[in-house]
Amino acid sequence: xxxxxxxxxxxxxxxxxxxxxxxxxxxxxxxxxxxxxxxxxxxxxxxxxxxxxxxxxxxxxxxxxxxxxxxxxxxxxxxxxxxxxxxxxxxxxxxxxxxxxxxxxxxxxxxxxxxxxxxxxxxxxxxxxxxxxxxxxxxxxxxxxxxxxxxxxxxxxxxxxxxxxxxxxxxxxxxxxxxxxxxxxxxxxxxxxxxxxxxxxxxxxxxxxxxxxxxxxxxxxxxxxxxxxxxxxxxxxxxxxxxxxxxxxxxxxxxx
Ligand code: 3Y8
Ligand code: NAP
Numbered sequence: 001x002x003x004x005x006x007x008x009x010x011x012x013x014x015x016x017x018x019x020x021x022x023x024x025x026x027x028x029x030x031x032x033x034x035x036x037x038x039x040x041x042x043x044x045x046x047x048x049x050x051x052x053x054x055x056x057x058x059x060x061x062x063x064x065x066x067x068x069x070x071x072x073x074x075x076x077x078x079x080x081x082x083x084x085x086x087x088x089x090x091x092x093x094x095x096x097x098x099x100x101x102x103x104x105x106x107x108x109x110x111x112x113x114x115x116x117x118x119x120x121x122x123x124x125x126x127x128x129x130x131x132x133x134x135x136x137x138x139x140x141x142x143x144x145x146x147x148x149x150x151x152x153x154x155x156x157x158x159x160x161x162x163x164x165x166x167x168x169x170x171x172x173x174x175x176x177x178x179x180x181x182x183x184x185x186x187x188x189x190x191x192x193x194x195x196x197x198x199x200x201x202x203x204x205x206x207x208x209x210x211x212x213x214x215x216x217x218x219x220x221x222x223x224x225x226x227x228x229x230x231x232x233x234x235x236x237x238x239x240x241x242x243x244x245x246x247x248x249x250x251x252x253x254x255x256x
Contacts, residue, residue, distance in 0.1 A: 001067065001246075001247050003026055003027065003028075003067050003243075004027045004028070004064070004065055004067045004068070004247075005021060005026060005027065005028030005029070005066070005067070005069070005070060006029055006061065006064070006069045006070070007028055007030045007044070007070045008031050008069070008071045008072060008081075008084060009030050009031055009032055009042070009072055009073070010032060010035075010039075010072075010074055010077065011072055011073065011074050011101075012175075012201055012202070012203045013072050013099050013201065013235065014030070014070075014072030014073070015040060015042065016235055017070060017072055017235050017238055018042045018043055018044045019043055020235055020236075020238075020239055021239075021242075022044055023043075024239065026242065028044045028045075029045050029046070029047055029064065029066075030044045030045065030046050030047070031047050032046060032047075032048045032049075033048070033049065033050060034048040034049045034050075035157075036157045036158055036174075037157075037158050051083070051087075053083065054083045054087050054090065055087075055090075057083055057084065057087035058087040058090045058091050061088070061091050061094060062091060066094060067095070067247030068095045068096075068245065069084055069088055069094055069095070069097075070096075070097055070098075070099055070238055071097070071098040071099070072098075074199060075100060075101075075197075075198070075199060075200060075226075076197050076199070076223065076224060078225075078226055081226050081229075082226065082227060084096060085227050094247075095241075095245045095246075096229060096230065097231065097232060097237075097238060098226075098229050098230065098232070099231075099233075100200070100231055100233060101199075101200035101233055102200055102233060103198045103200045104198055104200055104205060106220075107212075109212045109215075110208075110211075111211075111212075111215070111216075111217040111218065112217070112218045112219075113220065114220050114222055115219060115220070115221055116222050117221065117222075117224070118136075118140050118221060119143065120221075121143075121195055121219055121221050122143050122146070124219055125144065125150065125219070126147065129149040129150055130150050130151075130192040131189060131190050131191050131193070132150045132152050132153065132191070132193050132194075132195060133185075133189070133193070133194045134155075135153075135194060135195065135204075136196065136197055136221070137155075137156065137157070138156050138157070138158075138160060141154065141164060141165075142164055144165075145164035145165065148165065148166050150167075151167045151168065151169075151189075152165050152167070152168040152169075153168070153169050153185070153189045153191060154168055154171070155170075155172075156170060156172055156173075157173075158172065169189060175203040175204050176202065176203035176206075177203065177204060178206050179209050179213075181206065182206040182207045182210040183210035183213060183214065185210075186207075186210055186211070186214055186216060191214075191216060192216065192217075193216065193217050193218075193219060194207055194208070194211045194216055194217070194218045194219070195218075195219045195221070196208060196218055196219070196220055196221065197221045197223075198220055198221060198222055198223055
């Protein structure tokens with residue numbers, strides 16, 4: 001039976017996979033949560049918005065006769081990843097694989113302080129005023145609002161509404177970012193500290209490399225823990241998996 005794929009997207013790897021799937025003539029749907037105004041277009045049909053939890057996703061899989069699911073979401077999209085595992089199990093174990101990228105690892109010249117999550121990053125920022133590049137997007141900015149002593153450089157995908165800080169600059173820009181661009185940005189704003197999620201991949205690592213070159217410390221937020229699932233960093237692995245993994249959904253489950 002020809003695969004009928006759901007890609008949970010929102011990363012550079014998800015977009016690269018969508019191209020490989022489309023080029024191979026495989027049927028699939030690309031899914032966004034709907035977090036930004038103009039998400040990148042894809043060579044596959046796009047659906048946007050939450051599914052409605054585990055049951056909502058399981059129903060969507062059934063109603064759309066999905067035979068395989070690839071979770072290519074960002075490593076911090078932990079709730080989506082947990083829901084995907086549970087929904088595929090609920091649907092008689094529809095085959096699921098995660099397409100991820102290895103976390104960044106500090107190298108010579110890096111000055112990283114690891115923290116386990118956003119609240120720990122907030123605690124680590126208590127104390128004297130700094131000029132902080134807060135490159136973690138929009139969704140968690142409120143957590144840092146109590147730390148009014150700092151200047152914040154905020155990089156956002158969309159033009160923001162009111163922001164909870166007395167002193168800040170906004171850079172509206174989506175990645176992939178460049179070393180030259182991020183270094184110039186940090187110098188222009190005389191940044192003392194970079195706060196970053198350990199996203200991995202190449203599209204967001206420019207700020208880490210620029211920080212090393214400028215001798216700027218990084219507050220590195222480690223990834224949330226995820227349940228065990230089949231995982232790969234390689235798109236060709238996913239393509240092989242697709243052709244070698246029989247659908248987990250028999251005819252009767254397809255409502256036919
Ligand atoms: C909506 C859909 C592609 C995918 C591109 C990657 C790279 C550029 C780097 C920094 C860090 C950050 C943020 C970031 C990067 C890629 C990738 C990645 C980080 C888009 C996209 C969607 C989102 C959602 C958005 C979050 C935000 C996070 C900005 C598309 C552009 C900070 C993560 O305003 C908001 O609500 C933004 C929300 C989740 C984290 C947050 O908490 O605010 N991503 N980003 C997805 C959906 O609706 O399902 O247009 O592509 C995707 C990309 N963002 O194919 O080119 O692969 O990671 N995204 C982080 O890493 O910290 C920016 O500024 O240095
Ligand atoms: P999350 O906290 O793990 O998910 C919260 C809820 O959002 C999910 O339970 C689901 O709603 C919905 N959702 C998330 N991703 C979805 C997708 N691809 N398609 C449909 N619904 C989705 O997710 P998040 O951290 O907000 O990330 C949202 C999107 O942004 C994902 O596509 C992710 O890959 C992308 N992204 C996130 C980050 C980040 O830093 N978090 C960085 C780059 C890109 P229901 O429960 O209703 O189904």
